[in-house]
Amino acid sequence: MTGYLDDIRVDPSEIAAQEALYGPLTQSIRSLIDAAIRTEVDSEDIAGATAALTQVASLLRARQIDGSYGAQPSVTGVQRSWASPVIGVRNPIAPPLILEHEPDGRVWARFRLGAGYEGPPSLVHGGVSALILDHVLGEAVHASGHWGMTGTLTLRYRRPTPLNRPLRADARIDRVEGRKVYADGSISDERGITVEASGIFILPTGYAAAR
Numbered sequence: 001m002t003g004y005l006d007d008i009r010v011d012p013s014e015i016a017a018q019e020a021l022y023g024p025l026t027q028s029i030r031s032l033i034d035a036a037i038r039t040e041v042d043s044e045d046i047a048g049a050t051a052a053l054t055q056v057a058s059l060l061r062a063r064q065i066d067g068s069y070g071a072q073p074s075v076t077g078v079q080r081s082w083a084s085p086v087i088g089v090r091n092p093i094a095p096p097l098i099l100e101h102e103p104d105g106r107v108w109a110r111f112r113l114g115a116g117y118e119g120p121p122s123l124v125h126g127g128v129s130a131l132i133l134d135h136v137l138g139e140a141v142h143a144s145g146h147w148g149m150t151g152t153l154t155l156r157y158r159r160p161t162p163l164n165r166p167l168r169a170d171a172r173i174d175r176v177e178g179r180k181v182y183a184d185g186s187i188s189d190e191r192g193i194t195v196e197a198s199g200i201f202i203l204p205t206g207y208a209a210a211r
């Protein structure tokens with residue numbers, strides 16, 4: 001399996017230049033998603049917007065990679081999970097989370113979720129919380145020098161998670177047992193934890209450990 005652990009050296013300045021190029025495109029589309037959900041303009045304007053967006057899609061599709069983004073070259077310490085639906089520089093459905101890594105291995109991020117992540121009215125969709133926690137726990141596993149596929153992810157939704165409020169995600173590893181790494185984490189709002197997660201990340205049979 002190839003993937004985000006590949007370490008193919010690319011000049012960091014080129015990565016920064018690409019981030020400066022694609023980041024604003026992604027942010028524009030992110031804003032567009034929110035606009036599409038919340039707009040109340042008249043039908044002519046909707047038709048105009050639809051035609052303009054069809055043109056934009058054609059422009060972008062004039063040259064593209066086959067299939068999904070997959071494993072893109074990275075530099076040591078710079079992971080290019082740019083298609084990630086959680087942190088992806090090139091994925092407009094990513095909130096995105098900007099992850100912070102503590103020296104003790106904890107991983108955390110502050111973020112907000114808007115109209116595109118709604119489940120119950122004005123609340124975050126439970127599947128979105130699961131997506132975020134899967135990723136953040138996985139990052140903690142990776143930060144510990146291991147890697148693995150999510151084998152089991154267990155969630156406890158303690159309170160509804162609000163849209164459009166400051167949120168925080170936290171994760172850390174608990175223990176390693178052979179090929180299995182156990183990680184815990186949570187999403188919190190200003191009043192405390194809303195969702196707790198525990199996960200078992202497993203190095204698949206036949207694959208080498210990261211470090």
Ligand SMILES: CCCCCCCCCC(=O)SCCNC(=O)CCNC(=O)[C@H](O)C(C)(C)COP(=O)(O)OP(=O)(O)OC[C@H]1O[C@@H](n2cnc3c(N)ncnc32)[C@H](O)[C@@H]1OP(=O)(O)O
Binds near residue numbers: 079134152178200205
């Ligand atoms: C910087 C980058 C950060 C990126 C973060 C990204 C986070 C996102 C992560 C994902 O979304 S991963 C995608 C979702 N997960 C999958 O698609 C996994 C699909 N399942 C598999 O690929 C395999 O079933 C799996 C690798 C999980 C296990 O297959 P193996 O054949 O290697 O396991 P095996 O049957 O040999 O069992 C090894 C051990 O794990 C245990 N085990 C197996 N499957 C398990 C499971 N599902 N849950 C818990 N434990 C499990 C099993 O009992 C055994 O325990 P013991 O060693 O104690 O005997």
